[in-house]
Structures are given as structure tokens and as C-alpha cells.
Amino acid sequence: MVANIKDKAVIAGVANTKFSKDSGVSELSLAAQAIKGACDDAGIHPSEIDGMATFTMDTNDEIEVARALGCGGLTFWGRSHYGGGAATGSLHQAVMAVSTGMAECVAVFRALNGRSGHRFSSGVSGAITTADAIHWGWYMPYGLLTPASWVAMFTQRWMKLTGISKDAFYEVAHATREYAVNNPNAAFYGRSFDRAEYDAARKIADPLQLFDCCQETDGGSAIIVTTPERARDMKKPGVAVRGIAQASAPDQEQMTSFYREEFAAIPEMEIAAKNVYEMSGLTPDDVDAAVIYDAFSPIVLWQIEAWNFCGFGESGDFVLDGALRPGGRLPCNTHGGQLSEAYIHGVNGIVEATRLVRGESLNQPKKNIEHALVTSGVGIPTGGAILGKLD
Amino acid sequence: MTPEEQKAFEDKIYAFKGRKVCEATPAKDPVNATMIRHWAEAMGDTNPAYTNTEWAEKSARGKTIAPPAMLYVWNQQGITAASERASNAQSELVQLFNDYGFTGVLGTNVKQEYFKEAAPGDQVFMEMVIDNISERKNTARGAGYFHETVATFSNQSGEKLGTQSFRVLKFIPQDQPAAAAADDARLEVPTRIPSPRGHDNGWWWEAVDKGKVMIQRCSNCQTLRHPPRPMCGECQSMEWDSVESKLDGEVLSHTELHHPKIPGYQYPLVCAVIKLGEGTNIVSNVVGCEPSDVHIGMRVKGKVEQVDEKNMLPQFYPA
Amino acid sequence: MSDYKTLRFADVNLGDKLPALEIPITAALVVGGALATRDYEPVHHDKSAAQAAGLPDVFMNILTSQGLMTRFATDWSGPEAVVKSLDIKLGAPNLPGMVMTVTGEVTALDKSNGVVDVAVQGENNIWGMHMQGTVQLALPEAG
Numbered sequence: 088m089v090a091n092i093k094d095k096a097v098i099a100g101v102a103n104t105k106f107s108k109d110s111g112v113s114e115l116s117l118a119a120q121a122i123k124g125a126c127d128d129a130g131i132h133p134s135e136i137d138g139m140a141t142f143t144m145d146t147n148d149e150i151e152v153a154r155a156l157g158c159g160g161l162t163f164w165g166r167s168h169y170g171g172g173a174a175t176g177s178l179h180q181a182v183m184a185v186s187t188g189m190a191e192c193v194a195v196f197r198a199l200n201g202r203s204g205h206r207f208s209s210g211v212s213g214a215i216t217t218a219d220a221i222h223w224g225w226y227m228p229y230g231l232l233t234p235a236s237w238v239a240m241f242t243q244r245w246m247k248l249t250g251i252s253k254d255a256f257y258e259v260a261h262a263t264r265e266y267a268v269n270n271p272n273a274a275f276y277g278r279s280f281d282r283a284e285y286d287a288a289r290k291i292a293d294p295l296q297l298f299d300c301c302q303e304t305d306g307g308s309a310i311i312v313t314t315p316e317r318a319r320d321m322k323k324p325g326v327a328v329r330g331i332a333q334a335s336a337p338d339q340e341q342m343t344s345f346y347r348e349e350f351a352a353i354p355e356m357e358i359a360a361k362n363v364y365e366m367s368g369l370t371p372d373d374v375d376a377a378v379i380y381d382a383f384s385p386i387v388l389w390q391i392e393a394w395n396f397c398g399f400g401e402s403g404d405f406v407l408d409g410a411l412r413p414g415g416r417l418p419c420n421t422h423g424g425q426l427s428e429a430y431i432h433g434v435n436g437i438v439e440a441t442r443l444v445r446g447e448s449l450n451q452p453k454k455n456i457e458h459a460l461v462t463s464g465v466g467i468p469t470g471g472a473i474l475g476k477l478d
Numbered sequence: 479m480t481p482e483e484q485k486a487f488e489d490k491i492y493a494f495k496g497r498k499v500c501e502a503t504p505a506k507d508p509v510n511a512t513m514i515r516h517w518a519e520a521m522g523d524t525n526p527a528y529t530n531t532e533w534a535e536k537s538a539r540g541k542t543i544a545p546p547a548m549l550y551v552w553n554q555q556g557i558t559a560a561s562e563r564a565s566n567a568q569s570e571l572v573q574l575f576n577d578y579g580f581t582g583v584l585g586t587n588v589k590q591e592y593f594k595e596a597a598p599g600d601q602v603f604m605e606m607v608i609d610n611i612s613e614r615k616n617t618a619r620g621a622g623y624f625h626e627t628v629a630t631f632s633n634q635s636g637e638k639l640g641t642q643s644f645r646v647l648k649f650i651p652q653d654q655p656a657a658a659a660a661d662d663a664r665l666e667v668p669t670r671i672p673s674p675r676g677h678d679n680g681w682w683w684e685a686v687d688k689g690k691v692m693i694q695r696c697s698n699c700q701t702l703r704h705p706p707r708p709m710c711g712e713c714q715s716m717e718w719d720s721v722e723s724k725l726d727g728e729v730l731s732h733t734e735l736h737h738p739k740i741p742g743y744q745y746p747l748v749c750a751v752i753k754l755g756e757g758t759n760i761v762s763n764v765v766g767c768e769p770s771d772v773h774i775g776m777r778v779k780g781k782v783e784q785v786d787e788k789n790m791l792p793q794f795y796p797a
Numbered sequence: 798m799s800d801y802k803t804l805r806f807a808d809v810n811l812g813d814k815l816p817a818l819e820i821p822i823t824a825a826l827v828v829g830g831a832l833a834t835r836d837y838e839p840v841h842h843d844k845s846a847a848q849a850a851g852l853p854d855v856f857m858n859i860l861t862s863q864g865l866m867t868r869f870a871t872d873w874s875g876p877e878a879v880v881k882s883l884d885i886k887l888g889a890p891n892l893p894g895m896v897m898t899v900t901g902e903v904t905a906l907d908k909s910n911g912v913v914d915v916a917v918q919g920e921n922n923i924w925g926m927h928m929q930g931t932v933q934l935a936l937p938e939a940g
């Protein structure tokens with residue numbers, strides 16, 4: 088059992104910058120804009136921030152961000168590794184800092200020129216000899232060097248084991264796109280697609296095609312995490328972190344855990360789910376909506392199973408039943424997801440999960456959202472959190 | 479360029495939208511068998527409709543025709559030095575781009591529609607307008623603008639032969655890898671990206687260079703492990719040796735890579751996770767069959783091969 | 798006449814694959830193709846001009862790519878087919894020493910006018926996709 092920090096930290100403010108294919112500004116500017124937006128949302132001044140948490144992949148130094156914003160001094164900073172696995176990982180850092188009193192007001196952020204700057208789809212390369220490069224060295228020479236290709240390898244086997252077809256991938260991609268159609272900040276605002284277009288889209292790495300893959304985005308997202316006491320004095324109703332966890336599992340690799348007894352699985356997410364449910368005292372039945380990390384459509388299905396919304400191999404039927412849609416069992420990625428809103432490494436997902444609990448989503452489901460799940464990227468060390476209304 | 483300068487520049491280039499490059503102008507030569515033959519020989523095109531008079535006379539057309547893809551060729555200026563050519567809206571636009579540093583040029587799309595086949599003796603007239611100029615785009619080549627010309631082709635009787643729209647990117651050239659390759663004045667053929675070699679994996683790749691695929695084995699508890707790492711996860715021993723794999727395997731999963739195509743790799747390209755007879759898994763390529771024939775459970779046999787100028791790699795074939 | 802067969806519209810099915818064509822890119826093809834299409838841009842025949850433009854060697858001009866794409870389609874259809882349109886998107890340059898493999902597939906059939914859409918792609922073995930696009934061919938009716 089992990090330490091219990093249920094309800095000891097609260098999300099008080101969230102914001103996204105404008106998302107685009109070419110921001111025309113620095114990543115530092117995006118980080119500062121996102122955090123300033125989150126401060127405004129919380130009704131606080133940046134000088135109240137005393138801690139920061141982000142990704143190891145983020146290029147912005149905390150102290151530079153602090154100077155840009157006029158934060159003053161910091162008493163805590165921490166980073167999370169493993170790409171999109173750090174989405175709730177950076178939130179986890181902030182929650183730990185706040186719940187232990189190491190900081191009172193932590194800005195979680197991720198800002199990147201993911202489209203006009205370095206693009207993940209261009210793949211890894213072996214220019215330098217780091218542990219990371221040696222790891223990719225087992226795959227690069229064979230041409231397996233993009234995120235889509237690694238996920239494709241898991242997906243092909245998982246489809247064989249479960250019999251789940253691309254009908255379910257289409258449902259994930261399409262349900263997500265339909266939400267983006269209503270979101271003016273989404274890359275695919277107002278632009279739907281149909282099954283024929285989905286099937287005809289460019290092949291990426293079998294069985295993944297274009298609409299199964301997220302885009303690349305310039306933009307930033309930020310979250311202000313603080314104590315329940317301070318949150319009560321802020322502008323908007325606080326959103327409590329009911330449960331949060333990070334997890335890796337035995338024989339974990341970064342995107343290429345191909346050496347496990349059965350590798351078409353995400354045991355790390357199952358551990359995170361178990362710990363989050365345990366910490367929060369909640370069950371899948373208590374979760375009303377979700378933001379599930381969707382760099383690729385099939386990974387949403389795996390996570391639905393890992394978080395026990397259904398059993399192994401049942402996620403296809405679960406989604407084809409309309410579960411992810413506005414009136415469904417688990418309205419999901421209501422901002423348009425990373426597939427269709429923006430790829431901010433999952434931090435825009437934390438923003439949306441907060442909005443769902445506040446009742447502020449552009450696609451707010453009709454039912455009461457008491458609890459929303461948000462998850463990090465999979466195939467890597469990962470994590471997740473359940474957010475709920477602050478009592 | 480400041481935003482103001484960019485605005486001023488864009489005002490200038492957008493003024494070219496809709497301007498005529500040329501009125502209907504006749505080609506220097508009528509459609510003729512000689513140029514058609516030169517074209518067909520260069521393209522390796524043996525279509526008798528172009529060059530076999532005997533066949534063509536008996537065919538439904540009753541005569542030879544010009545290859546449709548020659549439509550634009552008839553009106554080409556040829557070797558005439560650019561300086562001797564009359565200036566027109568297109569050359570003025572190009573000059574304007576060049577003056578502002580957009581010296582790179584790249585044809586990106588051409589669409590031709592053919593309404594009537596041209597035959598020897600026909601005179602081809604071409605009329606062209608600048609149809610569209612895009613907003614500023616950041617492309618892989620550099621920042622630039624796409625512009626599109628539309629040409630209409632007709633014959634001596636005024637019948638429309640076809641149309642062409644041609645999209646060109648004018649861009650500010652960036653340093654390209656290709657430019658670096660040009661320095662040593664020879665074609666540097668890209669190769670696969672090799673693994674970097676460090677303490678824990680260098681020995682494995684050196685064995686591959688010698689044609690062998692090894693599997694690391696704990697000297698203490700005999701557990702096999704791959705990829706290599708410094709300590710045995712079972713007994714924490716740091717002593718190890720290795721065994722050579724027989725490379726008998728079974729495909730556990732596979733994917734055909736379509737996009738992006740990385741320079742140095744030959745497509746179609748299939749990657750697979752393969753369970754070796756010795757019990758460890760390895761990622762490699764499956765070759766020697768159609769990508770669609772690769773399946774989970776497929777038996778494969780590997781061998782170490784020279785895959786390009788620089789790399790030796792294990793490759794697996796259908797067993 | 799019997800040496801040259803032309804496919805009839807009824808012979809063709811959606812998804813039919815065209816026989817792949819491997820074209821070795823030689824300096825003769827690049828330069829010869831440029832001159833046969835009256836394209837005297839120096840980058841297509843003068844190596845130093847190509848290098849000044851950032852490429853290691855002379856490269857194929859667009860009109861040659863267009864010619865090769867229609868050749869590929871009519872090699873398959875036979876000489877009585879009428880080429881209706883050619884829509885081509887250009888990618889990586891073709892340079893001497895490379896080999897371009899051209900493949901194609903029937904992607905649409907219009908019964909009303911006998912027109913067949915063939916999606917074509919030409920990939921070279923070094924830099925990948927050189928050209929992709931669609932050739933539309935009108936095929937004769939049965940008989």
C-alpha cells in the first residue's frame with residue numbers, strides 16, 4: 088500500500104495556451120502564458136507560486152519560468168521522466184510537495200513547440216551514446232524508431248489475443264473527434280470525418296492509420312496545485328486529488344517492453360489503477376467521466392481494461408456500446424483528446440478532467456460528474472489520478 | 479523580416495494573383511514525330527500509339543498521337559538563355575521572391591487534365607495565369623509561399639486539349655543534410671541508423687559484426703537475458719558469459735512500417751518481436767516474403783547479413 | 798495488332814494491383830529525360846549547379862516523372878487506353894544511382910464513362926517517396 092494523500096492537494100486553476108502548428112514564440116513564452124492563465128483561473132498572482140513540476144522532456148528551466156512570471160523564490164521543483172508517462176507524474180510531484188508542506192502553491196506545466204520545433208514523429212536517432220540511445224539501439228537499426236511503430240507492435244498482438252477489430256479504434260477516434268468539433272481551441276475544430284475517410288487515411292505502421300494517431304502541437308498547459316485550505320479562498324471551486332499514483336512494472340522498457348512473458352499488456356497501468364482506487368476508496372463505478380491518454384486510439388482501449396471499466400478483451404464492446412459518447416457510461420476525452428484537440432503530453436487532459444469536475448467542459452455531459460479519471464501515457468512508466476469535488 | 483516588412487512583401491506578391499503570364503501563344507514547333515520519338519526513347523515508353531505508325535493506322539485512332547504527358551513540353555522555351563526571354567508576370571514574381579531571399583524552388587504538385595489527344599501536325603497554344611499564392615508556410619524546406627499557375631492548352635481549331643495546374647514552393651533555403659553531403663561532391667548513400675555502442679552492449683554488436691547473435695547468460699544461475707545488462711535480475715551476479723543463438727524463432731508480433739520512410743531503410747519494411755528457440759525475445763526484421771504473409775505464430779529462421787554499406791544485422795526469413 | 802492488348806473496362810476490378818516497375822535512375826535518364834522534355838534548367842544536367850542547389854548530383858525533372866507515371870499506367874492498360882488526367886505530388890528527388898520502384902492499384906471505376914483511377918507511387922530506394930498520384934484512364938468497352 089502506498090502512502091495515502093487523498094484530498095490533501097487541490098487543483099485550483101487550469102489553463103491552456105492557444106494551440107497551433109506554429110506558435111511563433113518560444114517554449115518559455117508558452118510556459119509563462121499557460122501558468123499565467125492558470126493563475127488567473129485560480130485568482131492568484133504568480134508571486135504566490137512557490138513550487139514547480141514538469142517533465143524531464145520540457146526545455147524550460149523552472150528558474151527561467153519563475154523569472155518570466157515574476158514568481159519570486161521557489162521552495163520545491165521536481166520533474167518526471169518518460170515522455171507522456173509524466174502527465175500525471177508531474178501532478179504527482181506537485182501533490183506530494185503540497186501534501187507534505189514542501190510547497191503551498193505548485194505550478195504544473197508542460198509547454199512545447201511540438202510541431203514547429205522537434206517533432207516526435209521524426210523518430211529517435213543515435214547521435215549520442217547515452218543509456219537512452221543504447222536502448223533505442225535495439226530497435227533503430229531495424230527501422231522501429233517512431234512512437235507509432237512501437238505502439239503498433241503491441242497493438243497487433245493485442246488484437247490477435249482479444250479479437251478486437253479496428254471498429255473499436257474507429258469508435259475511439261471518432262467519438263474523440265466529435266468532441267473536438269465543438270472546441271474552438273482544438274486542431275480539428277469543426278472538422279469531422281467518417282468511416283470511409285478513416286479507412287482511406289494514410290497507413291502509418293500496421294495496424295495504425297492516420298486517424299489512429301495524435302497530432303503534433305505547439306502549445307502549453309498548466310495547473311495550479313495548492314492546499315485545501317488555500318483553495319477554499321480562491322476564485323473557483325477547488326478540485327481535489329482523490330487518488331494519484333505512478334507505476335512501472337517488472338521488465339519495463341520505455342515503449343518497448345517486448346520481453347515480458349506476455350507483452351500485449353500494460354501491467355504498470357494496472358498497478359497505478361489499483362493504487363489510485365485504494366487511495367481514493369473509490370471503484371470504477373464511482374468514476375463518471377475520464378480523460379484517457381490517447382496518443383494512439385488503441386491505447387485508450389487497453390486503459391479502459393486496466394482501470395477495470397470492463398474485463399480483458401471487453402473494451403471493444405464497451406466502446407462500441409457508446410460508452411465514450413456524451414450520454415454514455417464514461418464520456419471520455421471530451422476536449423477532443425490528443426487525437427483531435429492538441430498533443431500537450433497529456434497535461435491538457437488534466438486541464439479537461441478538472442473542467443469536467445467543475446462542470447466547465449465545452450462538452451459537459453448532462454449527468455453530474457462527481458469524479459473524473461485522468462491518465463498518463465502508456466507503454467512507458469505511467470500513472471493516473473482521480474479528481475473529485477472539494478468538500 | 480518584421481511583421482510590417484512581411485506585410486509589405488505580401489502585398490507585393492499577392493498583387494500577382496490572377497495576372498496573366500501569357501496569352502494563348504503557339505509552340506515553336508507543331509506536334510511532330512521526331513520529338514515524340516525522342517521523348518518515348520528517353521522514357522523507355524514503347525506504347526505503339528506514339529511511335530508505331532503501322533499499328534496506329536489500324537487502330538481506332540487511325541494515327542499516332544503525342545504522349546499526353548508531353549502537353550506542356552511543346553511550349554517549353556528550350557535552351558534559350560533566361561536573359562533572352564521576355565519578362566512576364568511569372569518571371570517577375572520569381573524575381574521578387576528571389577530578391578527577398580526566397581531563392582529555393584520546389585515543384586510540389588502538378589495536375590494535368592486531357593480533353594483531346596494531340597497528333598502530329600497539331601499546333602499547341604498555351605495560355606497561363608497565376609492562379610493563387612498561399613499564405614506564408616513553414617515547410618520542412620524552410621519558410622516560403624506556394625504559388626500555383628494554371629495553363630490552358632488548345633489547338634489550331636481552338637479546341638481545348640487540356641489544362642495544367644502547377645504548384646511551386648518558393649522558400650528561404652535552410653542548411654539541409656543534402657547540402658552537407660554535396661560538400662564532398664559525391665552521393666553519400668544514407669544507411670540504417672546503427673546502435674551506439676557502450677560498455678553493456680558493445681560486445682553484442684561486435685559479435686553481430688562477426689556474423690553471430692549472442693545471448694547473455696548469468697554465470698552463476700545460468701539465466702539467459704536480452705537485451706544485455708550488467709547484472710542478473712534473478713541472482714544479482716555480475717558474472718556472465720554468452721551463448722550463440724541458433725536463430726530459430728517464432729513471430730510474437732509484427733508491424734509493417736509505412737510512414738515516415740526513414741532515409742537508409744528499404745521499404746516495404748516489416749519489424750517483428752521474435753521468440754528465439756533459446757527462450758529470449760529479440761526485435762528484428764522479417765524479410766524474404768510479402769509483408770502481408772507475416773503473421774503471429776509464424777516460424778522464422780535468422781541469419782546475420784550485411785544490410786547496407788555500414789551495417790551487419792540479424793534478419794529473419796520464413797522457416 | 799495482336800501484339801498489343803488493351804484491357805477492357807470489364808476486365809478491371811477495384812483493388813487490382815499493377816505490375817511493379819523498377820526503374821534504375823541513371824544520368825542518361827535524368828539528363829535525357831530533361832532534354833526530351835525541353836527542360837534546360839541547369840540542375841537537371843549540370844552537377845555543379847545541382848550541388849549549388851544543395852543536392853549531391855543532377856536530379857530528375859518533373860516532366861520526366863510525369864512521363865514515367867503515364868508510361869507505367871499505359872504499360873499496364875495497353876495502347877488503346879486514353880489518358881484522361883494525371884495528378885502528381887512530388888517528394889524526394891531521384892538521383893543517378895538510385896532505383897525507383899513504381900507500384901499502382903486500381904482505386905476507382907466509373908462505369909458511366911469507362912474511366913479507371915489508378916493510384917501510383919514511385920519510391921526510390923535511398924530517399925523514399927519520389928512521386929505519388931493518380932492516373933485516370935478511359936478503357937474501351939468489351940469487344
Ligand SMILES: [Zn+2]
Binds near residue numbers: 697698710711715
Ligand atoms: Zn543469475
